[in-house]
Amino acid sequence: MSILTDELSVINAGLPLIVEGVPAAQVTQLDWRPPAFGDADVARLALTLDTEVTDAANAVAIAKVHAVKPQLTRIRPAREVMPGIAEGRTLLHAGPPIEVERMCGPMRGALIGATLFEGWADNADEAIRMLDSGEIAVAPCHHHGAVGPMAGVIAPSMPVLVATDLDDGRQAFASLNEGLGKVLRFGAYDSEVITRLTWMRDVLGPVLDRTLEKYGPIDVTSLIGQALSMGDEGHNRNVAATSLLARRLAPTIAELEPNSDSVAVLAFLAGNDHFALNISMAAAKLALDAAIGVENSTLVTAMARNGVEFGLRVAGSGTEWFTTPVGPADGLFFPGFGPEDANPDLGDSAITETLGLGGFAMAASPAITQFVGGTPNDALAATRSMRRITLGPHPAYPLPPLNFAGTPSGIDVLKVLDTGVLPLINTGIAHKEAGVGQIGAGIVTAPSEVFLKAARFLAEQRAHT
Amino acid sequence: MSILTDELSVINAGLPLIVEGVPAAQVTQLDWRPPAFGDADVARLALTLDTEVTDAANAVAIAKVHAVKPQLTRIRPAREVMPGIAEGRTLLHAGPPIEVERMCGPMRGALIGATLFEGWADNADEAIRMLDSGEIAVAPCHHHGAVGPMAGVIAPSMPVLVATDLDDGRQAFASLNEGLGKVLRFGAYDSEVITRLTWMRDVLGPVLDRTLEKYGPIDVTSLIGQALSMGDEGHNRNVAATSLLARRLAPTIAELEPNSDSVAVLAFLAGNDHFALNISMAAAKLALDAAIGVENSTLVTAMARNGVEFGLRVAGSGTEWFTTPVGPADGLFFPGFGPEDANPDLGDSAITETLGLGGFAMAASPAITQFVGGTPNDALAATRSMRRITLGPHPAYPLPPLNFAGTPSGIDVLKVLDTGVLPLINTGIAHKEAGVGQIGAGIVTAPSEVFLKAARFLAEQRAHT
Numbered sequence: 001m002s003i004l005t006d007e008l009s010v011i012n013a014g015l016p017l018i019v020e021g022v023p024a025a026q027v028t029q030l031d032w033r034p035p036a037f038g039d040a041d042v043a044r045l046a047l048t049l050d051t052e053v054t055d056a057a058n059a060v061a062i063a064k065v066h067a068v069k070p071q072l073t074r075i076r077p078a079r080e081v082m083p084g085i086a087e088g089r090t091l092l093h094a095g096p097p098i099e100v101e102r103m104c105g106p107m108r109g110a111l112i113g114a115t116l117f118e119g120w121a122d123n124a125d126e127a128i129r130m131l132d133s134g135e136i137a138v139a140p141c142h143h144h145g146a147v148g149p150m151a152g153v154i155a156p157s158m159p160v161l162v163a164t165d166l167d168d169g170r171q172a173f174a175s176l177n178e179g180l181g182k183v184l185r186f187g188a189y190d191s192e193v194i195t196r197l198t199w200m201r202d203v204l205g206p207v208l209d210r211t212l213e214k215y216g217p218i219d220v221t222s223l224i225g226q227a228l229s230m231g232d233e234g235h236n237r238n239v240a241a242t243s244l245l246a247r248r249l250a251p252t253i254a255e256l257e258p259n260s261d262s263v264a265v266l267a268f269l270a271g272n273d274h275f276a277l278n279i280s281m282a283a284a285k286l287a288l289d290a291a292i293g294v295e296n297s298t299l300v301t302a303m304a305r306n307g308v309e310f311g312l313r314v315a316g317s318g319t320e321w322f323t324t325p326v327g328p329a330d331g332l333f334f335p336g337f338g339p340e341d342a343n344p345d346l347g348d349s350a351i352t353e354t355l356g357l358g359g360f361a362m363a364a365s366p367a368i369t370q371f372v373g374g375t376p377n378d379a380l381a382a383t384r385s386m387r388r389i390t391l392g393p394h395p396a397y398p399l400p401p402l403n404f405a406g407t408p409s410g411i412d413v414l415k416v417l418d419t420g421v422l423p424l425i426n427t428g429i430a431h432k433e434a435g436v437g438q439i440g441a442g443i444v445t446a447p448s449e450v451f452l453k454a455a456r457f458l459a460e461q462r463a464h465t
Numbered sequence: 466m467s468i469l470t471d472e473l474s475v476i477n478a479g480l481p482l483i484v485e486g487v488p489a490a491q492v493t494q495l496d497w498r499p500p501a502f503g504d505a506d507v508a509r510l511a512l513t514l515d516t517e518v519t520d521a522a523n524a525v526a527i528a529k530v531h532a533v534k535p536q537l538t539r540i541r542p543a544r545e546v547m548p549g550i551a552e553g554r555t556l557l558h559a560g561p562p563i564e565v566e567r568m569c570g571p572m573r574g575a576l577i578g579a580t581l582f583e584g585w586a587d588n589a590d591e592a593i594r595m596l597d598s599g600e601i602a603v604a605p606c607h608h609h610g611a612v613g614p615m616a617g618v619i620a621p622s623m624p625v626l627v628a629t630d631l632d633d634g635r636q637a638f639a640s641l642n643e644g645l646g647k648v649l650r651f652g653a654y655d656s657e658v659i660t661r662l663t664w665m666r667d668v669l670g671p672v673l674d675r676t677l678e679k680y681g682p683i684d685v686t687s688l689i690g691q692a693l694s695m696g697d698e699g700h701n702r703n704v705a706a707t708s709l710l711a712r713r714l715a716p717t718i719a720e721l722e723p724n725s726d727s728v729a730v731l732a733f734l735a736g737n738d739h740f741a742l743n744i745s746m747a748a749a750k751l752a753l754d755a756a757i758g759v760e761n762s763t764l765v766t767a768m769a770r771n772g773v774e775f776g777l778r779v780a781g782s783g784t785e786w787f788t789t790p791v792g793p794a795d796g797l798f799f800p801g802f803g804p805e806d807a808n809p810d811l812g813d814s815a816i817t818e819t820l821g822l823g824g825f826a827m828a829a830s831p832a833i834t835q836f837v838g839g840t841p842n843d844a845l846a847a848t849r850s851m852r853r854i855t856l857g858p859h860p861a862y863p864l865p866p867l868n869f870a871g872t873p874s875g876i877d878v879l880k881v882l883d884t885g886v887l888p889l890i891n892t893g894i895a896h897k898e899a900g901v902g903q904i905g906a907g908i909v910t911a912p913s914e915v916f917l918k919a920a921r922f923l924a925e926q927r928a929h930t
Contacts, residue, residue: 025609041590178762209579230695230705231865240695243708246715251732254719267716366865367694376868403841 033420034189036455037448043458046417049298050111054111054414057296059317062391062410064290065299065355069396070163072281073218075176075203075209079156080397082144082173082238086156089120089130089230092141095306095346100131104307109187109434110151111138118155118198124189142302142313143199145289146173147281147348150185150430151307158197159205162219162372165281165290172286174279176200179272179440187434199264207256207265208249215252218245220283221443224357225370227276228407229400233365234280235349236372236426236441237356242269281348284355291315298458299391300411303350303423303446307430313449314413317457324449329429332373338455343432345444350425354407356394359424359443360386364399364407372426372441381441382424383408389423413458416451480869498885501920502913510584510924511882514763519879522761527856527875528778529755529846530764530820534861535628535748536682540641540674542666544621547609547638551621551887554585554595557606559617559813560771561786565596565603567773569808573900574652575616576603582662583620589654607767607778610754611638612746612813615650615895616772623662624670628685628747630755637751639744641665644737645903651898664729672721672730673714678715683710685748686861689822692741693872694865697752698830700823701837701906706741707734746813749820756780763923765876768819768888768911772811772895777915779878782922789914794894796907797838808897810909815890821874824889824908825851827881829864829872837891837906847889847908848873854880854888878923881916904919 011028014017019027026091036043061401079086091114098113108131115127130136141148148154153173175185178196182188212218223241224232240440246269250440253262288301289366297315304311310326319351328342352358362368363383366376374382380401386408387393393406411423422445429440476493477484484492501508544551556579558572565576573596580592580601595601606613613619617640626639640650643661647653677683688706689697695705711734718727734740753766761779769776773792778784793807817823827833828848831841839847845866851873852858857873876888887910894905 052823109698221786240705240708243705243712246712247708247735249734250711250715250719251728252730253723254715259719259724261717263716266719270716369865376866398835401841404835 007254018035023384029031032080036379036417036452037420039328039452040453042417042455046455049455049459049462050414051438053296054060054298057294057316058299058319058391058412059297059299061291061294064294065410066288067164068287068290070220070286071166072212072219072220072279073164074162074212075159075205076162077156078154078158078160078173081162082146082160084144088137089112089135090137090139090156092139092144092146092148092152092154093306094141094148094150094346094387095304096309096311096323097140098306098308104346105333105432105434106187106430107151107307107348108342109189110184112185113189113193114153114155117194118157125356134217142304145171147285147351148175148185148351149277149281150347150428151187151349153184157201161279161282163286165286169285170289172289174282175410176204177272177275177278179274182437186430186437188437189435192423203261204265204268207253207261208433210256211249211252215249220279222284224280225396228361228364228397231367233358233361233367233368233426235277235352236277236428237368241274241280242273247315253417277349280357284325284351288351288354296462298350300319300354300413303354303425305345307346307464310447310450312454314458317454317461320457322453322457324447326447329427331429331440332371333429333440337431337439341431341439343430345427346430353423353425354405355413356390356397358426359406361399363402363443366401372443385421386424389421390417413451413454417455422448478521480711481723483648499689501882501917502885504917507882507917507920511879512919514920514927515657515879517762518680519620519763522759522781523764523856523877526756526759526762526764529759530752530875531753531860533630533755535685535751536631537626537677537685537744538629538682539627539677540624540670541566541627541639542621543623543625545617546627547607547625548612553602554600555602555604555621557609557611557613557617557619558603558771559606559613559615559811560769561774562777562787563707569811570897570899571652571808571811571895572616572772574654575618575649578649578654578658579618579620582659583622606813609767611634612750612816613640613650614742614746614814615812615893616652618649618811622666624666626744626747628751630751635751635754637747637754639747641669642737642740642743644739647900647902648833651895651902653902667906668726669733672718672726674716675721676714676737680714685744689745689748690861693826693829693862696832698826698833698891700742700817701893702787702830702833704738706745707738710741711735742814745822746816749816749822752815752820758783761927763878765819765878768890769813770810770815772809775810775915777913777919779919779923782919782926785922787915787922789912791912794892794907795911797836798892798894798905802896802904806896806904808895810892811895816889816918818888819876821855821862821872823891826862826864828867831866837908850886851889853884854886878919882920887911887913
């Protein structure tokens with residue numbers, strides 16, 4: 001406060017309404033929020049968790065995650081490489097577990113499409129009956145080592161990307177990206193969709209697999225690292241990683257027979273700017289799974305949405321899901337659509353943010369603000385704010401606009417509760433009705449409830465050991 | 466100055482030594498420099514040029530430049546498409562005109578290589594004799610509508626990129642980029658170099674030309690615009706434009722026969738991160754040539770170096786060159802090399818800066834600072850400082866990190882003289898001996914002398930009309 005003037009200077013650490021009436025120019029509003037989102041019980045529990053034991057466990061957990069160097073090794077049918085889906089009729093979906101009858105439109109549509117694609121049913125009605133009756137089992141991708149964007153449906157015949165940790169042989173899987181337009185992951189299941197999936201099974205998958213066999217594994221960490229210096233953030237913008245990969249593999253693809261298949265595969269890669277998204281998802285899943293089960297660690301190992309609920313997994317609580325209803329996604333809508341058309345947030349793609357890509361790496365991608373909203377300065381601020389809730393920079397992912405500091409990596413439940421800062425997630429927005437497709441994109445935050453639930457669980461767990 | 470303290474506050478518009486002894490914290494040093502680099506005569510002449518006539522002419526000139534939308538239409542042998550080199554034995558070189566005996570090592574080496582490549586001589590000694598005797602004529606690329614990086618040597622049999630203005634049919638040309646290592650443009654001429662040039666003539670050029678015929682012209686403005694949102698600055702960093710182009714053309718290339726040629730061309734594109742540089746050079750040349758001869762305009766239409774002299778062309782003085790000796794390039798050297806090994810600055814590639822790419826678009830490319838030195842903040846500052854000497858933002862080249870402001874475009878001789886700010890040029894550094902190759906990269910400034918000479922010429926010209 002100046003002694004020469006009548007000016008009042010106020011620093012407010014509370015709610016803005018406390019200083020209502022004071023001219024804005026005189027108020028410095030601190031970005032302070034009550035711990036544990038105002039839940040006094042959880043705030044107290046969080047204090048009991050905030051110990052050296054937790055620090056040590058988190059150091060172990062994040063080191064395990066950062067040590068993984070995922071290699072894209074194969075592209076094989078899911079039934080051949082994924083554990084537990086070879087036998088019987090099982091379809092996988094995005095997010096935490098959910099019963100078929102509670103699923104949202106796009107996810108039901110995608111399951112119908114997958115049932116038709118597998119030839120288990122001749123028409124949609126029959127597929128619906130088989131799904132509703134339980135004749136076809138459903139399970140989360142995450143329960144089978146996999147991730148899928150949006151509806152995230154993986155069927156046994158679909159080719160999946162195989163990300164491998166060559167040090168310990170662990171693998172993670174993701175579906176192949178279909179491109180934009182009418183696609184299964186947004187719940188479309190007409191003949192155009194099935195025809196494309198059939199081509200992906202019969203041509204795209206085998207051609208790319210033979211390419212990888214000949215070329216050798218792709219170091220995904222290096223690919224994403226380079227893409228982050230080229231405006232990708234690894235979730236909603238993937239044009240650099242896709243272009244680098246397509247250019248690198250093109251000579252090997254062109255060598256394969258028949259040449260018409262090579263040409264078609266090169267054309268598909270040239271037309272799909274998001275092809276690399278699913279690769280970064282599989283790689284992120286492989287890295288984060290390395291921390292599952294690290295006792296006492298409060299590191300988040302997965303965030304995933306099934307279109308009805310948001311699910312969170314934490315290293316110290318193993319494969320437990322903490323869930324809460326998920327709200328509609330908001331952001332920039334394509335012409336003709338608005339928030340009232342939006343499905344609640346959907347997909348396993350938030351695994352990229354869980355590692356430090358996507359919303360966490362916004363600083364790398366000033367151009368993405370034209371797609372998800374905001375300004376380039378907002379993008380820098382977004383990444384900076386994620387530093388407050390993460391365990392440290394990712395050593396392999398420097399962000400040039402932030403002077404090559406590593407992207408904030410490894411969400412700590414305790415830091416989220418302490419700061420009240422929620423993880424940012426770049427997301428595509430699906431129409432709530434099956435098959436309409438993508439209607440926008442934007443930035444959402446993870447819901448606070450799952451962090452409160454996780455803290456309660458971890459504190460209880462700690463109390464019993 | 467505060468009345469409450471003894472603190473002194475100083476604003477200094479002069480040389481820093483004027484305020485020597487004053488604590489640094491109390492001095493605000495303005496970035497003011499004497500007009501016309503302290504040359505009082507030219508400062509006076511510049512005032513006579515700084516009129517509404519000049520403003521109007523510059524508005525016309527820059528509008529002409531920005532209206533050009535170069536299309537990459539063909540890749541044909543130079544002798545077939547370039548004016549004036551079909552007959553006789555002529556070789557083209559970078560920069561303003563220079564006699565063979567005054568040329569630097571890398572340029573002499575490149576001319577020897579081109580002579581061997583054309584089969585005009587059987588060995589280097591014979592080639593040297595033919596060049597020194599004038600049996601082989603030499604001329605600047607710029608005098609034949611072309612540009613070439615580093616030594617910039619173009620021989621009649623070499624395939625050249627053809628950039629076309631579809632509105633008026635004008636064309637500009639550039640050699641194909643050979644990649645790194647032992648290459649002609651750095652003065653190497655051993656059998657490896659000649660073998661590659663022969664392959665480029667017999668396979669790369671024809672395959673890419675047939676590809677363009679089938680695919681249609683490439684809109685270079687759109688390609689560069691997209692690359693600027695992916696970390697390229699269009700001069701020393703071209704990995705985005707190259708990857709986008711290779712990925713887009715790959716299906717068409719793969720369709721051509723024989724397939725082994727397609728595979729070799731795709732492998733070449735996959736291995737050469739600078740392939741797109743020469744495309745952006747041809748496009749910049751085409752755009753800037755549109756302003757040649759706009760009377761009374763002080764817009765710079767070319768900056769080019771021949772390794773001995775720096776040359777400048779200005780719209781209002783047509784095809785006149787203003788030249789001055791050029792200094793050694795400085796920057797980051799590859800291991801084992803230093804400034805004492807560097808050739809004076811070389812090449813037509815500064816045509817990219819003349820349009821607003823390269824050093825002017827540094828803000829787009831924080832990652833390039835690892836290659837040319839400095840920090841990402843320096844990159845932003847570089848672009849901002851170029852605003853002071855340019856006529857306006859390029860409407861087709863928004864820079865995301867600067868909130869999508871267009872890159873500073875169109876150097877105005879009068880603004881350079883008024884501010885004392887010299888154009889920044891990103892450059893590769895060649896070893897001074899022929900054939901050693903690239904030994905570093907860095908940022909140089911254009912020499913002030915050429916702007917002083919241009920102003921004198923333009924003022925004299927104006928006085929006589």
